[in-house]
Amino acid sequence: MLPYEDLSNVDIEKSIIAANNTLTIGWSRRGYDRIFINQIPWELKDPKERSWNFLIHCWDMLDSLFKAYQETQNELYIRNCLSVALDWTNYVHSTPQHSISPMVWYDMAVGIRSYRLAYLIDVLSEKKLVSEDILASLWDVLEQHRLYLENDENIIFHNNHGLYQAAGQIAMGRRFCQKSVNMEKAYTQGKKRLRFMLMQQFCTDGIHKEHSPDYHRMVYETIKALIDAGLVDDQETIIFSRVIEESLSWFILPDQHITNFGDSDYRLMSRKPDEAIRKWNTPEMQYVVSGGMIGKKPSKSSSNFSEGGYYVVKSPSKYNPDSFSQTSYLAQIAAFHSRAHKHADDLSFIWSDRGFNLLVDAGRYGYIGKAEQGSELWLDGYWYSDVNRVYCESTRAHNTLEFNDKNFPRKTAKPYGSAIRRVIELEQDIYAIETECKHFKSIRHARLIIYKPAQWLLVFDWFHDNANETHQVKQWFHIDKKLQANICENGYTIPLSPHSEPLQIASLLKGPTPSKIYIGEEDPIMQGWWSGQEREIEENPAFYFELENAATGNFATLFTFSNLLHPDKQWSKSNTSGRKGQFRWIDECGTHELYFERPKSGNISIDYKLTNLTEKNITLFQNDQLNDLSKKITRISSHPPSSMDLLLRLYVSCTRKKPNLVVVLGGGLPVLSIATALKTNNFGKLISFSRSENEELTTREMLLSEDLSSWVESHLLKPAPKNIDIKKNKEDHFELTVNSTLKNEPKVDIILLDTPYCINIKENLNSFIKNLTSGSQIWVRKFINQDELDGFRTLLKHYKFDFTCSNLESEGCIFVLESGKTSLTETKNRKAKFNFSIDDKYQG
Numbered sequence: 001m002l003p004y005e006d007l008s009n010v011d012i013e014k015s016i017i018a019a020n021n022t023l024t025i026g027w028s029r030r031g032y033d034r035i036f037i038n039q040i041p042w043e044l045k046d047p048k049e050r051s052w053n054f055l056i057h058c059w060d061m062l063d064s065l066f067k068a069y070q071e072t073q074n075e076l077y078i079r080n081c082l083s084v085a086l087d088w089t090n091y092v093h094s095t096p097q098h099s100i101s102p103m104v105w106y107d108m109a110v111g112i113r114s115y116r117l118a119y120l121i122d123v124l125s126e127k128k129l130v131s132e133d134i135l136a137s138l139w140d141v142l143e144q145h146r147l148y149l150e151n152d153e154n155i156i157f158h159n160n161h162g163l164y165q166a167a168g169q170i171a172m173g174r175r176f177c178q179k180s181v182n183m184e185k186a187y188t189q190g191k192k193r194l195r196f197m198l199m200q201q202f203c204t205d206g207i208h209k210e211h212s213p214d215y216h217r218m219v220y221e222t223i224k225a226l227i228d229a230g231l232v233d234d235q236e237t238i239i240f241s242r243v244i245e246e247s248l249s250w251f252i253l254p255d256q257h258i259t260n261f262g263d264s265d266y267r268l269m270s271r272k273p274d275e276a277i278r279k280w281n282t283p284e285m286q287y288v289v290s291g292g293m294i295g296k297k298p299s300k301s302s303s304n305f306s307e308g309g310y311y312v313v314k315s316p317s318k319y320n321p322d323s324f325s326q327t328s329y330l331a332q333i334a335a336f337h338s339r340a341h342k343h344a345d346d347l348s349f350i351w352s353d354r355g356f357n358l359l360v361d362a363g364r365y366g367y368i369g370k371a372e373q374g375s376e377l378w379l380d381g382y383w384y385s386d387v388n389r390v391y392c393e394s395t396r397a398h399n400t401l402e403f404n405d406k407n408f409p410r411k412t413a414k415p416y417g418s419a420i421r422r423v424i425e426l427e428q429d430i431y432a433i434e435t436e437c438k439h440f441k442s443i444r445h446a447r448l449i450i451y452k453p454a455q456w457l458l459v460f461d462w463f464h465d466n467a468n469e470t471h472q473v474k475q476w477f478h479i480d481k482k483l484q485a486n487i488c489e490n491g492y493t494i495p496l497s498p499h500s501e502p503l504q505i506a507s508l509l510k511g512p513t514p515s516k517i518y519i520g521e522e523d524p525i526m527q528g529w530w531s532g533q534e535r536e537i538e539e540n541p542a543f544y545f546e547l548e549n550a551a552t553g554n555f556a557t558l559f560t561f562s563n564l565l566h567p568d569k570q571w572s573k574s575n576t577s578g579r580k581g582q583f584r585w586i587d588e589c590g591t592h593e594l595y596f597e598r599p600k601s602g603n604i605s606i607d608y609k610l611t612n613l614t615e616k617n618i619t620l621f622q623n624d625q626l627n628d629l630s631k632k633i634t635r636i637s638s639h640p641p642s643s644m645d646l647l648l649r650l651y652v653s654c655t656r657k658k659p660n661l662v663v664v665l666g667g668g669l670p671v672l673s674i675a676t677a678l679k680t681n682n683f684g685k686l687i688s689f690s691r692s693e694n695e696e697l698t699t700r701e702m703l704l705s706e707d708l709s710s711w712v713e714s715h716l717l718k719p720a721p722k723n724i725d726i727k728k729n730k731e732d733h734f735e736l737t738v739n740s741t742l743k744n745e746p747k748v749d750i751i752l753l754d755t756p757y758c759i760n761i762k763e764n765l766n767s768f769i770k771n772l773t774s775g776s777q778i779w780v781r782k783f784i785n786q787d788e789l790d791g792f793r794t795l796l797k798h799y800k801f802d803f804t805c806s807n808l809e810s811e812g813c814i815f816v817l818e819s820g821k822t823s824l825t826e827t828k829n830r831k832a833k834f835n836f837s838i839d840d841k842y843q844g
Contacts, residue, residue, distance in 0.1 A: 001126045004070040004119050005171045005229045009221040019068035027061040030534040042091040044101040048368045057103040058112040108161040111168035114145040118172040159340040160219045166193040170231050206247030207308025209337040212262030213251035220244045245282045250303050250312045252288040254327040254352050261333045263341040263364045266532035292324035309335025309418035311433045315453035328353045328453030334419035334435040344407040347435050347447045348398035357480040362397035363531035365389045381410030388537045391526040402474045422604045432606050442467040456560040462578025464552045474544040475555045481530050481540035485517050495682035504565040508556040508572040508583045512545035562587035563655035647673040659749035664688040666754025667699040675708040686712045752779045778815040
């Protein structure tokens with residue numbers, strides 16, 4: 001007797017455990033309620049459970065029982081399978097036709113159920129476990145399956161359903177081909193169909209044409225199981241199956257989940273080495289599912305599936321090349337082969353880098369609710385009506401352009417196959433992929449993605465309406481649910497703890513404007529959602545850059561890992577045709593200049609150079625936010641505002657030093673500059689002492705307006721009245737003394753002396769000197785006179801500090817303490833945020 005055909009390709013040890021669980025605690029899949037095999041709900045009561053009812057009528061609950069019986073020969077398993085088969089037969093025969101579940105004779109369910117029923121009949125006959133009457137009745141049911149599968153009108157040749165029908169027909173026919181002429185015909189017909197459908201449903205580069213890597217996986221596992229079971233023996237198919245598996249290996253993320261384009265769940269593919277060897281044939285696939293423990297690394301760092309319509313970069317980490325989880329990964333989908341599992345996601349992409357999933361796809365959610373034929377949803381290309389499912393398919397749920405809040409057409413659009421045009425890889429470890437397609441019949445859309453792994457990513461989009469109609473165009477981006485996106489002066493910033501550099505996002509062109517951040521919104525539209533598993537949906541950040549009333553336009557959005565970012569929008573530009581562009585930005589690495597050309601024919605060209613950051617070009621970091629704040633402070637400050645050069649130096653120093661605690665004796669723009677740096681770091685705390693009620697109020701208002709107040713603990717510092725003897729009333733001349741505020745604080749990393757009366761009294765210097773230690777920086781403003789500066793030097797020497805002093809040209813000087821007295825309190829670094837209320841009560 002032939003063994004059971006393991007078409008689900010599940011490890012045998014796991015199958016036996018699953019079989020025992022099915023008999024004891026019930027069976028479930030995809031988060032649905034558990035059911036017991038003596039109480040199977042064959043009827044479809046709720047359209048939202050269509051997928052669940054499909055699995056039930058496939059007899060999926062019997063798969064592990066059949067495998068367990070095959071391995072152990074324990075009749076308990078097979079007798080429970082018989083009970084289910086008889087119960088199903090009774091349901092089909094006793095239920096009125098108009099009330100029967102549509103899944104009973106659903107195309108794919110028939111194919112899968114047929115080989116399971118055939119195996120059951122074979123075992124029962126071989127072991128003589130039932131009467132001839134029962135065998136005859138079961139054979140009659142199997143004949144119904146054979147006749148259904150024999151009819152070409154019932155076969156779904158164009159998608160994966162047909163493959164499962166052919167697989168079931170082959171397994172059923174082979175099992176009984178020696179006993180029945182009709183079964184022999186079924187066997188031959190099934191093999192012929194399988195070869196035809198393989199060539200039709202897979203591209204020659206091994207890519208499955210249904211826009212979903214998880215369906216690629218599922219169909220391949222069935223093909224592999226057919227080969228392993230001896231159901232497929234032609235060498236052409238066997239050789240091509242390895243091509244299919246190797247191509248699948250490119251769609252495993254660094255966290256070992258499958259790339260969830262289209263109708264793919266966020267499926268964990270991780271396997272222990274011994275299981276990976278049993279389950280997969282190619283060393284490339286074994287490598288990715290084992291996390292690099294076994295198998296073989298790809299021989300190249302990118303793969304262009306030009307026929308299938310995908311481009312993938314997998315670049316090992318420069319700092320830890322053997323760490324699979326730190327791989328830089330980018331995958332773009334540029335495919336439209338049919339409507340099968342096709343989302344409105346043209347030219348979308350996902351990105352993982354530095355150990356994080358950064359840009360994500362919305363996922364599948366599930367096949368829930370049937371869209372009524374002729375309805376608005378149906379006309380918009382939807383098969384299903386559930387609101388979460390509708391969102392996951394929509395254009396706005398993907399990292400692509402959206403025109404006038406509409407989805408890319410699918411029902412009325414002609415499939416274009418692959419939209420990949422040209423790719424180029426530079427010796428500087430830079431990858432570029434050009435894709436192009438047409439939307440709404442008249443809108444041309446070209447996308448150029450230029451990627452330097454673990455460093456930066458540039459997304460350039462060009463569009464033009466041949467009908468010269470104007471549009472509202474949004475360039476959407478969706479961030480992983482584990483990350484927090486914040487609005488900043490140039491666009492957005494995403495902290496990546498424990499890494500010191502956040503991900504900065506900005507437009508390099510003047511036109512596009514950034515949106516607010518959407519997180520889990522439902523009204524007026526759904527936005528900011530991500531689905532990892534069936535019937536599960538979670539909040540995640542999303543945002544866009546927008547052009548309004550444009551018939552032709554360009555987007556150039558930069559993602560860079562850096563504490564600092566200045567997009568040079570004056571220098572950056574692209575021509576109207578989108579054929580040429582030049583872009584410049586400055587970050588911690590230096591000044592980047594990038595040029596591209598996309599000629600109508602021939603190769604695209606990319607020219608890139610990096611000039612290291614120096615003190616001379618640091619003033620180029622002057623950004624719009626600090627300029628705006630400077631103008632506001634100038635109008636209300638009692639003395640001229642700090643210069644832009646000093647503010648930028650403060651910002652740069654704080655982003656590089658990552659201070660735990662900063663103290664500013666003063667207020668205004670320096671407080672805002674430092675607070676901006678702390679927010680960029682997503683770490684640290686600032687204590688400020690303003691010199692007047694007006695300045696403190698103004699500082700607070702500015703902090704609130706820039707969403708920075710949670711990083712600052714603000715106090716009011718008043719000079720002593722003229723009629724008070726400072727020496728006798730040293731504690732009275734502060735409304736809130738520096739001493740009482742800092743007495744329980746750890747070491748101070750940076751102090752800015754930004755007010756002319758805060759260091760001329762030795763007692764007040766003693767208030768914070770005990771918090772200083774080796775490495776602390778003291779920034780002294782230019783209005784401190786020479787006597788006060790000499791006194792300050794003397795005080796540092798009194799506490800036995802060695803120090804270096806650097807001039808800030810006309811701005812003052814910086815003392816950097818090198819050794820001497822250590823701080824009284826040493827603590828581990830911590831993230832600290834503070835909020836204040838009107839009554840000056842501060843809460844951590």
